[in-house]
Structures are given as C-alpha cells and as structure tokens.
Amino acid sequence: MSYRHVPVMVKEVLDYLNCSPDKTYVDATIGGGGHANAILQAIGPDGYLVGVDQDPDAVAHAREFLRPFEPRVRIFHDNFTNLPQILSRLHIPRVDGILLDLGLSLYQLEGSGRGFSFLRDEPLDMRMNPEKGKTAEMLVNGLSEQELAGIIKQYGDEPWAPRIARGIVMARRHERIRSSLRLAEIVRNAIPARHRPRRIHPATRTFQALRIAVNNELETLERFLGEAADLLNPKGRLCILSFHSLEDRIVKERFRALARGCICPPGLPVCVCGKKPLIRILTKKPARPDSVEINENPMARSARLRAAERI
Numbered sequence: 108m109s110y111r112h113v114p115v116m117v118k119e120v121l122d123y124l125n126c127s128p129d130k131t132y133v134d135a136t137i138g139g140g141g142h143a144n145a146i147l148q149a150i151g152p153d154g155y156l157v158g159v160d161q162d163p164d165a166v167a168h169a170r171e172f173l174r175p176f177e178p179r180v181r182i183f184h185d186n187f188t189n190l191p192q193i194l195s196r197l198h199i200p201r202v203d204g205i206l207l208d209l210g211l212s213l214y215q216l217e218g219s220g221r222g223f224s225f226l227r228d229e230p231l232d233m234r235m236n237p238e239k240g241k242t243a244e245m246l247v248n249g250l251s252e253q254e255l256a257g258i259i260k261q262y263g264d265e266p267w268a269p270r271i272a273r274g275i276v277m278a279r280r281h282e283r284i285r286s287s288l289r290l291a292e293i294v295r296n297a298i299p300a301r302h303r304p305r306r307i308h309p310a311t312r313t314f315q316a317l318r319i320a321v322n323n324e325l326e327t328l329e330r331f332l333g334e335a336a337d338l339l340n341p342k343g344r345l346c347i348l349s350f351h352s353l354e355d356r357i358v359k360e361r362f363r364a365l366a367r368g369c370i371c372p373p374g375l376p377v378c379v380c381g382k383k384p385l386i387r388i389l390t391k392k393p394a395r396p397d398s399v400e401i402n403e404n405p406m407a408r409s410a411r412l413r414a415a416e417r418i
C-alpha cells in the first residue's frame with residue numbers, strides 16, 4: 108500500500124502554531140507530511156521546517172512528498188526525544204513552533220504489515236521503528252503472566268487484563284503466538300461472551316496496550332516534554348495532538364507544571380526553588396475536531412489538541 112494518512116485538525120494546528128512567514132518550525136512526527144505540507148505553505152517563501160519521524164517508511168514518503176519545498180525542509184529518521192541533538196547539528200538554537208501528532212498513521216495501521224491491526228493477519232511486530240527494540244511477538248511470548256496483565260491493565264485500561272494474560276500464557280504453551288489475528292482471537296476468547304464490548308473490537312484495548320509498551324510511548328512523551336520548552340523562542344508555540352487519555356493526561360500535567368514553574372512544597376512563605384513559569388497554556392480544555400471532520404475522517408474521533416506558548 109502506498110503511504111496514506113489524513114492529517115487531523117489542520118486549521119487548528121496552523122492557528123495554534125501561529126504559523127507566520129519566515130519562521131522556523133518542527134514537525135516532530137512528520138508521518139506522511141500532511142501537516143508539514145500545510146505548515147510549509149503557511150510559512151513560505153522563507154520559512155524553514157525540520158521534520159522527524161522514527162518510521163523509515165514515513166520519512167521516505169515525506170521526503171518525496173515535500174521535495175517541492177526543498178531547501179526549506181530537512182527530514183530526519185530519528186526519535187523525537189533526540190530533537191535537541193538534531194537542532195544542535197543544524198545550528199538552530201531555538202524554533203518558533205513544535206508539533207507532535209501522536210498515535211498511528213493510517214499507513215502504519217493498514218499498510219505497514221507490522222501487525223498494528225487486529226483485523227489483519229500480519230506478523231506481530233508493532234514497532235514504529237522496525238530497526239530498534241523488541242517486537243510485540245517478543246513481549247507476548249516472553250513476558251510473565253503478571254507482566255502481561257500489568258501492561259494490558261495499565262496501558263489499555265482493560266478490565267479483563269488478568270484473564271487475557273492467562274489466555275495468552277495458556278495459548279503460547281501449545282504454540283508461539285506469531286500473528287495479529289491469532290492474538291486477537293486469544294483475547295476475544297479470554298473475555299466472557301456476555302462481557303465483550305459491542306462498540307469496539309474486544310482486542311482494541313490489548314492492542315493499544317502492547318503498542319504503547321513496544322514503542323515506549325509514554326516514557327518518550329514525558330522525556331520530550333521535559334526538554335521541549337527549552338527549544339522554543341519566546342512566544343514560540345508547542346502543539347500536541349493526542350489520541351488517548353493516557354497521553355492527554357501526561358500533556359495536561361506537564362503543561363501545568365511548566366506553567367506553574369515553582370516546585371516548592373505548598374505553605375512556604377517565599378519561593379526557594381527559584382523556578383519561573385516557562386509557558387502559558389493556550390487551551391484551557393483540549394480543542395476537539397468538529398463533527399464534519401469526524402464524519403470525513405473517523406481517525407480524528409479521539410483527537411485532542413493542547414497548545415502552549417513559551418514565555
């Protein structure tokens with residue numbers, strides 16, 4: 108399948124990034140280049156964009172798709188936690204806006220052949236960067252029952268996590284679990300029929316949990332947010348699109364901490380930590396896509412956009 112992805116909340120992203128000509132922006136999850144294309148158009152003729160993605164297929168596609176904008180765009184195959192090093196190599200001390208569009212691209216879900224979807228019979232890989240880290244197959248066949256239950260509960264918020272973990276361990280005693288469809292079948296069978304969710308596939312939460320674990324998604328986001336404010340010029344913007352409540356909670360809490368600055372325990376008569384607020388939060392509540400966009404692009408359904416400005 109050729110690369111496919113429909114960018115989410117493009118107008119809102121451009122507004123919150125405050126895209127204006129001649130400035131420098133980062134799309135740290137460039138994917139198919141949909142948002143990047145809109146940003147590059149908004150910041151022409153001299154604005155510059157640095158793109159990053161850990162998926163080599165995304166990078167190859169985005170380089171091709173955004174070629175008409177060269178030399179105003181540079182794209183790196185890397186994890187966004189390495190953004191400080193990437194910018195320093197480019198001799199860019201600070202930028203005017205950074206976008207993170209978390210979650211999966213349509214290509215990863217439907218065309219990558221890496222087992223992200225419970226509807227397809229593919230090898231259980233689930234790595235966004237297939238050159239690094241453990242696959243979902245390794246986790247599913249290698250972790251203990253308790254470890255699996257913990258991951259499925261914590262990252263999938265799955266009430267049947269212990270039964271699913273038990274089902275996985277029983278099944279792998281007979282034969283190694285290698286494919287996404289086989290795992291989906293095991294998960295479905297582990298949930299009693301009358302308790303299977305009706306609005307989503309019974310394996311949805313387990314697949315989300317494994318994907319988060321395989322790609323270290325929450326730790327990576329925490330690490331990035333710890334450094335992002337230092338990469339922004341005064342009035343520079345940080346925009347984050349998240350697609351599930353675990354990510355959104357991390358963004359909300361980290362934004363609040365950066366906006367508060369002071370980390371002294373409550374009750375002290377004067378501040379002793381000396382930390383100053385670094386950002387101003389622009390979205391009291393996360394912005395959501397409207398119903399027209401959700402109808403046209405069901406993947407936008409769970410999107411939440413939070414934005415902040417560097418002080």
Ligand SMILES: C[S@@+](CC[C@H](N)C(=O)[O-])C[C@H]1O[C@@H](n2cnc3c(N)ncnc32)[C@H](O)[C@@H]1O
Pocket residue numbers: 112113114115135136137138139140141142143159160161162165185186187188208209210211212235327
């Ligand atoms: C939803 S897609 C982005 C789509 C993109 N905004 C567009 O318009 O086409 C998310 C992308 O983020 C990438 N990604 C996720 N976590 C990453 C990380 N820690 N570092 C770099 N890229 C990451 C994924 O590989 C995927 O291509």
